[in-house]
Amino acid sequence: MTCYLKLPINARRRSSTPQWRVSALLLATGLLLPATHAWSDAAPNATPNATPNAAQQLAVGVCATCHGARGISNLPKIPVLAGQGEAYLTAQLHAFKTQTRGDADAIGYMWGMAADLTDEQILNLSHYYSTAAAPTPATVSTRQAVTAQITLGAHIYTQGIADRGVPACSACHGPDAHGLGDFPRLASQHAAYITKQLLSFQNTTRDVAVMHAVTTTLKNAEMTAVATYLQALP
Amino acid sequence: MTATHPMPTLHTPRWLTLLAPLMALPILLYAPLATAVPSFARQTGMACASCHTVFPELTHFGRMFKAGGYVIDNLKQVKDMSLERRENLSLSDLPPLSLMIQVSDTELAKPVPDSARAAGASQNGTVAFPQQVSIFYAGKIAPHVGAFLQLTYGNDSGTIGIDNVDLRYADMRVLPNDQSLVYGVSLNNNPTVQDLWNSTPAFGFPYVSSNSALGIPYATQIDGSRGQDVAGISAYVFWKESVYAELGVYRSAKQGTAGPLDSTSAGGVLATPAPYWRVAYETNQGPHSLMLGAYGMSFKLYPDVAGCPSCDPPTTQGYGHLLGGPSDQFRDLAFDLQYQFLSEPHTASLTATHIHETQTLNASVLAGVAQRLDNTLTTSRVTATYYYKRRIGGAVNAFSTTGSQDDLYIATTTHLPDTRGLTAELSYLPWLNTKLSLQYTAYSKYAGLKQNYDGFGRNASDNNSLYFVAWLAY
Structure with a gap:
């Protein structure tokens, strides 16, 4: 994959761009590659240790895109999860996983997202959202x-x-x-x-x-x- | 692709020699575009509507899925794990493969002249069966790595070749206050194919267009001109799903040539690595999503000139294509905007981009193929899209390209690249992965003029086209 970054000998000789610029870019690229927690560690099926930290990783890395960073979604059709009851959240995630909750968006989004969640991950995610602060309601229109x-x-x-x-x-x-x-x-x-x-x-x-x-x-x-x-x- | 057009002979009228490259250019500019792929739906278990408004336009979730490296999956995995519980392997039990077929018919307002017979005209009503068939490997490769890889058969080339490729490594960190920081690296072969928004060239409207109609004759370098002709690596960060920054560098990576690039390489070779940058700010509130951004690239290219134009006498043979000496510089600076309104049953979006290219044609002037040293080329596009229940809808797109007049560099009768017009599209999706579209393109100016732009009586409106395409992906 890196072969096309190797300059041909004749191009090296003729190139008017200092090679350090390319090297600096590659170095910068390398610096952005720390071998830390994987995105896929945040994905449902790849979590060998479903700790509360892993639940946060999962919630912020995957769920947050729709449900908001702390479970406060700003999309009207996506539910707010912050402050929701833990038992209810657990029951719903199981219902998505077992495909027993059949409303349209449950099928389109959540059946897939929850398919490979482990029981431990479901418990940790439910705890994460149930302990997050519920949102303050927006000012109500006086119309x-x-x-x-x-x-x-x-x-x-x-x-x-x-x-x-x-x-x-x-x-x-x-x-x-x-x-x-x-x-x-x-x-x-x-x-x-x-x-x-x-x-x-x-x-x-x-x-x-x-x-x-x-x-x-x-x-x-x-x-x-x-x-x-x-x-x-x- | 120009090779399919016969070389002008002594008996070839001037309008035909002018028209030949113009007929080839649209095909280059409207190279097959990559698309939505059902293998992602199979991999994630999520319906198309999670990632797309109507394919291939991405929703915010789709953008995050792409930024995340295409790796979210819910398939059973073949795994290997070390004693320290490090994942050594995570392979889906189903390969993420997809197939795409496009079948089309194109009617021009007036048939184009026969490319070989001076007095003849080509047949109007071009059926492309298929216009394009693509095989995708699109999905997770390893825990951090995903691919969007497209192999395409096109009826215009008659062969199978590499199409858009975007290989990614991505990762995510949770920052204080539960802020996310997604970062990654993309290896790709088409500047902007890695971009997350549909306002940039590679995934911008029109997502599919006729390859037998005449398209816009000149485009800036970043506007698809270098697709599948270069290879690049770029690193990006996406903070709070809101602030995006990317930096990359590209080199020539031509297909169909062997070994080190040399004077046999046609089409222009990058003299030095070409830097690419992109910044964007996205904000999402309720059903509204707004992105404002800028992107750019700088190219130093050897001109696509064969022979030795500076020899005395000049010769076109025996020297191959220029691959040394001075080069032409193209500096592309672009701004873009995307607004999406996603609700039920209505989805609407507005995308716009403005690309300004500053050309410094040192090499082309020396080679005698450009008259002016400093030229500009500017393209603007605005597209409004609406769908009802993601099933029936359409788009209106206004486009304009203007630039410097150059008697040698611009091969139109007026020596101007100026072209503008409108495209309107109506689409019906009986299913989320099947799109039937009727597209009409009308030109109000073509190659610098409204009427008689080729000097032989052809008007801009003669290039208006009606195009039907059935697009299936599964």
């Missing part, structure tokens, strides 16, 4: 339409819609929406992500019996309202 959505969302979240059999979300996810046990934290989650999940529960691409029952009669506008409310919660 009337948004305020109305938040009011409706808060009502559905705390009281449900009794005449259509929609229970209060807070019963399982907690009054502050910080999650309880296996039930995920929803506060300060991207609204677009929550809406997408509610739709996938409804159409069973993400097949969770409890959530399918909850969302069966929810209208799209109501899903958006709940999601907007939750995104604004600290």
